[in-house]
Amino acid sequence: MDVLVVGDANPDLVLRGDVRPRFGQAEQLLSGADLVLGGSAAITAAGCARLGLRTALLTAVGADVFGAFTRQRLEERGVELLLAGAGADVPTGLSVILSAEDDRAILTLPGTIPALRPEDVTDAHLAATRHLHVASLYLQPRLAAGLAGIFARARAAGVGTSLDTNWDPAERWESVTEILEHTDVFLPNANELRAVTGEDDLDAAAARLTRLGTTVVMKNGAAGARAWAPEGEWAAPGRTVEVADTTGAGDSFNAGFLAGRLAGLPTAEAIGWAAAAGSLSTRAAGGTAAQATREELSPSGR
Template sequence: MRTVLVAGDANVDLVLRGDVVPRFGQAEQLLDSGELVLGGSASIVACGLARLGVPTALVARVGDDPFGRFQRDGLEAAGVSTEHVEVDRDLPTGLSVILSAPDDRAILTVPGTIPTLRAAAVRAALAATGAAHLHVASYFLQPSLAAELPGLLAEVRAAGVTVSLDTNWDPAERWDGVLDLLAHVDVVLPNLAELRALAAGPRTDVDRARRLASLGPRVVVKAGADGGWSVDPAGAFFEAPGLPVDVVDTTGAGDSFDAGYLAALAHGIADEAERLRWAAGAGSLSTLGSGGTGRQASLADLGVA
């Protein structure tokens, strides 16, 4: 099995739970818990892939600070290669504060080093690792990389490397550039809100997914507690339910869903319904722990080994 290379964000998450709706006027609120955990969509996907037995490397940038060391130590403990995680001597590591409620969350992010990843670093990591698949996360947090992605992805796909993309949410809510990029992507993995933003015209979510799929990729949609579903470029529809769980924290559940789906691909699973079963199971189980990597699925959890 060849390496999967994940490109994107490597920031720490401070996850706060309890009465997390802020009240200004210098009001002090007492919360139930607060934990500093490994964060960043790309980092969480990479850890989830490694947990599912896939050789995984991350290309990202962190600062020369305690948060950057925390992030690299956590990735290495999870079995992710950090050889291509660059250390910036000037900028701080990114930081996200997660205000986590049982059914929703708000995210406050200080970008730090996140926007500074460039295509040259991704290209070098692909060459060094011999990766068979490239997954790009947090497109909108990385404007420099985003501007270079059309050329980079066309190049790597011509070399036989498959590509997946999870844009995550666009803080500016403009959603620029994604539709033009999809011709160079094999799998795109939006959640329902992102799907509706990317393809606003059609009347139903399946129609929206088919519109995106007509541009080239398979569209794999994260549907929260309901699991996930997909549409291929020919318009065929597949789905898998989520698992019934007592949710602790939804942070990173979509990233663990991504990891489950990409791990199934890496393990050679040809059946799309089975790939979605891996994805929905991995996403559901991740909500049993705090943060994105606190309770990621193993192959045994998915009934595979």
């Protein structure tokens, strides 16, 4: 494998239009609703596969209709599935995305999402991949508790490591420093970078983390990407597109960066791929319908 992605996989129900709830039994009319592949890890894995990387996803899903939907969508994208046990009666996770023009809210049923354990990531898995990416840290507390050890084993085996924590629903942001000491690339958005470090200034926040030896690659919305490493910093613009839905754009950003990095590009060029991949993914509803191809990111075919 080029990439082993570890983390969440579940359907997303993306609702658009008048999505800000008004209680009191009020009925509201929507302009759109799509049931699509969701989960940060699953969307990243689908994006990596679309960019030509040999990709596997280690995840847990239930033996229910949402689990069958998730497996089918990943298999259609050419992602090799490595399924961990979650218990026969545990339902597959589900997220409802309330997508407004200027913001969004996410309601998540964890279900099988927290089922992964550190021991599910075996030495055999690490021996079979070039790079290990973990997503949705705070939805998976058992995995998070042992992730520093997993990343240490990966590094010892010569495997690259990257982490996208996503948002912490509890807003405690625990355990990150120990993990980042063994992380090659940290992939937050601006709000996550501030929350993880407690720093309002992004440059100061990134400097705190690069001192640990990690490269910080930040999703910067419509502005594209910024990156900081011990040896320097860079920025890259996004692509101008007609936006249909921003769900999963950060995960497609991850896939673009990993594809560039594994192609041997320097960070300055890899973040250009990341920014373009994130932008292009917003052309359709959901996280995977409009994910970029290799040709769209690199017309030269590199």
